Amino acid sequence: MSSQERSLPAVEIRAVQKSYGALQALRGVDLTIEQGEFFALLGPNGAGKTTLISILAGLARADAGTLRVMGHEVVQDYRAARRALGVVPQELVFDPFFSVRETLRIQSGYFGLRHNDDWIDEILENLHLTDKAEVNMRTLSGGMKRRVLIGQALVHRPPVIVLDEPTAGVDVELRQTLWKFIRQLNGAGHTILLTTHYLEEAEALCQRVAVLHKGQLVACERISDLLLGRQAATLEEAFVGLIRDVET
Amino acid sequence: MGVGFTTLLGKEVLRFWKVSFQTLLAPLISTLLYLVVFAQVLGQRVSVYPGVGYAAFLVPGLVMMAMLQNAFANSSSSLVQSKVSGSLVFVLLAPLSEIEFFSAYVLAAMLRGLLVGSVVLVTAGFFFPPQIHSLLWILVFCFLATGLSGALGVLAGVWAEKFDQMAAWQNFLILPLTFLSGAFYSLHSLPPLWHFISRFNPFFYAIDGFRYGFIGASDVSPWESLLIVGSTGLALSWATLALLRSGWRVRP
Numbered sequence: 104m105s106s107q108e109r110s111l112p113a114v115e116i117r118a119v120q121k122s123y124g125a126l127q128a129l130r131g132v133d134l135t136i137e138q139g140e141f142f143a144l145l146g147p148n149g150a151g152k153t154t155l156i157s158i159l160a161g162l163a164r165a166d167a168g169t170l171r172v173m174g175h176e177v178v179q180d181y182r183a184a185r186r187a188l189g190v191v192p193q194e195l196v197f198d199p200f201f202s203v204r205e206t207l208r209i210q211s212g213y214f215g216l217r218h219n220d221d222w223i224d225e226i227l228e229n230l231h232l233t234d235k236a237e238v239n240m241r242t243l244s245g246g247m248k249r250r251v252l253i254g255q256a257l258v259h260r261p262p263v264i265v266l267d268e269p270t271a272g273v274d275v276e277l278r279q280t281l282w283k284f285i286r287q288l289n290g291a292g293h294t295i296l297l298t299t300h301y302l303e304e305a306e307a308l309c310q311r312v313a314v315l316h317k318g319q320l321v322a323c324e325r326i327s328d329l330l331l332g333r334q335a336a337t338l339e340e341a342f343v344g345l346i347r348d349v350e351t
Numbered sequence: 352m353g354v355g356f357t358t359l360l361g362k363e364v365l366r367f368w369k370v371s372f373q374t375l376l377a378p379l380i381s382t383l384l385y386l387v388v389f390a391q392v393l394g395q396r397v398s399v400y401p402g403v404g405y406a407a408f409l410v411p412g413l414v415m416m417a418m419l420q421n422a423f424a425n426s427s428s429s430l431v432q433s434k435v436s437g438s439l440v441f442v443l444l445a446p447l448s449e450i451e452f453f454s455a456y457v458l459a460a461m462l463r464g465l466l467v468g469s470v471v472l473v474t475a476g477f478f479f480p481p482q483i484h485s486l487l488w489i490l491v492f493c494f495l496a497t498g499l500s501g502a503l504g505v506l507a508g509v510w511a512e513k514f515d516q517m518a519a520w521q522n523f524l525i526l527p528l529t530f531l532s533g534a535f536y537s538l539h540s541l542p543p544l545w546h547f548i549s550r551f552n553p554f555f556y557a558i559d560g561f562r563y564g565f566i567g568a569s570d571v572s573p574w575e576s577l578l579i580v581g582s583t584g585l586a587l588s589w590a591t592l593a594l595l596r597s598g599w600r601v602r603p
C-alpha cells in the first residue's frame with residue numbers, strides 16, 4: 104500500500120439518492136469512514152441502512168451520487184471496489200446445494216482465489232463451524248447459517264467489512280466469539296461498518312456512529328461526543344432522544 | 352475470463368449434476384417415451400422424405416428438442432431459484448463482469464443440453480441406429496442451438512422474479528416453440544398458415560439444420576438455418592448483456 108492509499112477513506116459516500124417509486128429511501132446521504140474505524144450505522148426500521156449498504160456493494164444502483172470503497176468508485180471501478188469489500192447481508196440467504204466448506208470455497212473462487220483452504224479453516228475455527236464444515240447448508244440452524252454468511256464475507260480478506268445486523272438471531276455465546284473475531288480483524292487494520300439494533304453492542308464496539316432517519320443522516324460523530332452533546336448516559340438514551348427530536 | 356468465471360461455471364455445472372436425477376435422467380425418460388410412442392405408432396405409415404424412415408427423421412428432432420428445453424431450463428431455473436432464495440447476492444457481490452456472469456450461465460446450460468442430447472442419442476441409437484451425413488453440421492447446430500436456448504434462459508431468469516413467471520415462459524414460449532418446430536413432422540406437410548408461422552421460429556431452424564447433419568435432407572438449406580440460429584443467438588446475447596449492464600432487475 105502506498106502512503107496515498109493509506110490515507111484514502113475506506114468508504115466515501117457523496118450525495119447519494121435512491122427512490123423506490125414514490126418512496127425516497129435515501130435523500131442525499133454523505134458519509135466518510137476512515138481506514139481502521141469501527142463504525143456504527145444506526146437507524147430505525149426502514150431508515151435506509153440496508154439500501155445504502157446495497158448500493159455500496161453494487162447490489163443496487165443509486166439514482167444520484169457517488170460511492171467509493173478504498174478509493175474505487177463502485178460502478179466504474181466495480182472490480183476493485185468489490186474486492187475491497189466484504190458484506191454480510193441482513194437476510195439469511197444460502198445456497199442449498201452445497202456444504203459449508205463448498206460454500207466458502209466457491210465464494211473464494213468468485214474472488215479469484217483458488218487455494219484458500221488455510222484461511223477457510225481459520226475462519227471456520229473462529230466462527231465455531233469446524234465440525235459443521237462438511238454439512239449441507241440446508242441442515243444448519245439459523246444462527247449457524249448466519250455464521251457461514253459472515254465467513255463468506257471474509258474469504259477474500261477484504262479491507263472493509265460491512266455487517267448488516269450480524270447478531271440478529273444469534274445466541275449470546277456466539278455473539279461474544281463473533282465480536283472477539285471482528286475486533287481482532289479491526290485490530291489487524293480492517294475497517295468495520297456495522298448496523299445493529301442492539302445499541303449497547305454498538306456502544307461497546309464502535310468509536311463513531313451515524314444515524315439515518317427516513318433516508319437522511321441526522322447525526323454523524325464520535326459516540327462520546329454524541330453522549331456529551333445530548334447529555335445522555337448511554338447510546339440508547341442518546342439515540343431515542345435524537346429520533347424523538349427529529350420527528351417533532 | 353479468470354478464476355471467478357470458472358468458479359461460477361463450475362458451480363452451475365455442479366448444481367445440475369447434484370440433482371442429475373431431475374436434470375438428466377427425467378428428460379431422458381420423457382424423450383424416450385415420445386420416441387417409443389411416435390415411432391411405433393407412426394413409423395409404419397409416415398415417410399417424410401423419400402427414402403428416409405420416420406424414426407431416422409424423428410430421432411434428431413427429439414434430441415434437439417431435449418437439448419433446447421434443457422439448456423433453457425438450466426440457466427432460467429438456476430437464476431430464478433437463486434433470486435427467490437436470495438443466494439444470487441453471492442455472485443453479485445463478486446468482482447465478475449457481465450460477460451463473465453452471462454457466459455458462465457450460458458456455458459453451463461449448453462453443457463446440460465449437450466449431456467441430455469448425447470444420452471438421448473446414444474440410448475435411442477440402440478433401437479434406431481442413426482445415420483450420419485455430416486458430423487460437422489451436427490456439432491455446429493448442437494453448440495449454436497444450446498447456446499441460443501441457454502441465452503434465452505438467462506434473459507428469462509433476469510426478467511422473472513418468481514417461479515410462476517418462469518413457468519409462464521416455459522408454457523407460453525418454450526413449449527410451443529419446441530413443439531411447433533418440426534420435430535415430429537416436415538414443415539411442408541403443414542397448412543400454409545402454420546407453415547408461414549413456423550418460419551419465424553428459430554427452434555425450427557435449429558432442428559432442421561441439426562437433422563440435416565444426420566439424414567442429409569432438410570426443409571430449408573442448412574446455411575439458412577445456420578444464419579438464422581446464429582444471428583438470433585447473437586442478437587439475444589447482445590440484448591441480455593445490455594440488460595445486465597443496466598442492472599435491470601438484477602441490481603435494482
Ligand SMILES: Nc1ncnc2c1ncn2[C@@H]1O[C@H](COP(=O)(O)OP(=O)(O)OP(=O)(O)O)[C@@H](O)[C@H]1O
Pocket residue numbers: 123126128146147148149150151152153154155193603
Ligand atoms: N426493493 C425495494 N423495493 C421497494 N422499496 C424498498 C426496497 N428496498 C427497500 N425499500 C424501502 O426503502 C426503505 C428503506 O429500507 P431499508 O431496508 O434500507 O431499511 P433499513 O434501515 O435497513 O431497515 P431495517 O432496520 O428494518 O433493516 C424502506 O421504506 C423500504 O420499505
Ligand SMILES: [Mg+2]
Pocket residue numbers: 152153154193267
Ligand atoms: Mg436493513
